[in-house]
């Protein structure tokens with residue numbers, strides 16, 4: 001039975017949804033959108049589906065509802081909360097929260113994956129360095145013939161540190177210092193394999209189409225960022241995935257969007273170049289670099305078989321699938337994406353890939369609003385503007401058994417540490433048999449036909465559609 005209050009909520013929801021789009025922060029003037037946890041403002045909220053859009057009402061305090069919504073949009077928070085999970089945890093009674101999180105986040109061996117507790121030293125570090133730190137554990141069934149294959153994975157999301165108007169070298173150094181700091185924390189947390197966000201050494205300036213930003217490009221083998229991470233990788237016995245803007249000196253100084261895989265001995269295991277380049281909204285990346293030419297490599301490391309599906313590649317199921325077919329156990333998805341464009345897709349795509357391909361996915365998104373000196377347009381009829389909108393962070397880990405972690409903050413830098421038992425991958429393959437039932441030959445035949453010039457779609461037309469009396473019967 002629906003009571004009056006629920007009916008009122010529904011009514012408000014419908015009215016509110018009809019009247020506006022997802023919140024963005026087009027005029028945010030700062031590059032770091034941080035709200036100290038102490039400033040979260042409790043309020044009663046209604047959550048819309050799984051797409052994380054939340055409209056607040058019935059809040060206490062003096063600010064009007066519209067003011068609060070605007071403030072939240074600027075901070076990047078969800079009605080004052082750092083993530084959907086925290087909003088639900090705070091606002092729902094415990095028994096409802098339990099049920100909702102079971103359905104939203106799934107179960108790993110019977111339990112919802114919940115954040116682990118942190119030691120005092122780590123809590124102090126998060127306060128001192130102002131970042132979100134969350135830990136999770138995904139277990140597998142004990143096996144008789146193999147020991148568990150535990151590995152600790154780290155995901156780092158971060159805002160740029162200096163304004164985009166600062167000298168380039170200073171911008172890059174400031175980001176590198178910040179990330180090196182977070183890597184030190186990851187090392188203390190025992191991380192074995194770490195992945196950074198897409199083009200982590202620079203602002204995501206590809207919206208502008210201006211070529212001066214190409215100065216941030218580096219050699220994958222000998223650039224500043226690779227050298228820094230090689231040192232950290234040896235010191236901390238850590239494999240590090242470093243997504244950068246690559247300059248390929250050997251091939252006419254061309255640019256690529258590349259992930260460099262640095263081994264735990266400081267060696268470069270290899271690199272992978274982004275397979276699918278977006279041509280959507282302000283993502284004008286095709287002005288700078290072409291589709292990658294490295295295929296779907298899986299890198300076999302001391303801590304498991306890993307691969308990298310860079311950002312927009314997550315919209316391409318076959319991209320995910322090819323990494324799986326090459327044997328990946330963990331696929332990272334370093335990204336740079338904004339709320340108004342992709343937030344409804346974010347919690348679904350990486351999770352679906354983990355399920356369909358029986359591997360773990362670590363999805364990472366940058367955070368904050370990056371404002372550029374000059375206006376740009378992107379042929380979408382919108383007025384010229386100086387920023388992409390809000391990069392909504394929300395990095396998370398998805399498991400092959402359809403469970404997933406709650407996400408990191410929507411508005412602050414963060415480090416997510418997840419302990420994974422990689423045995424879960426094979427256990428899920430055996431349980432669901434997606435590889436067994438995949439019918440690869442059938443699809444191979446279909447795609448072979450599809451790419452031919454003479455391809456005709458297999459459509460069987462209802463003959464009634466060609467009869468003039470079709471709609472009279």
Ligand SMILES: NC(=O)NCCC(=O)O
Pocket residue numbers: 198277278280283310311312313335336337338341342
């Ligand atoms: N960096 C990137 O490929 N972004 C495209 C937008 C999206 O895929 O959400």
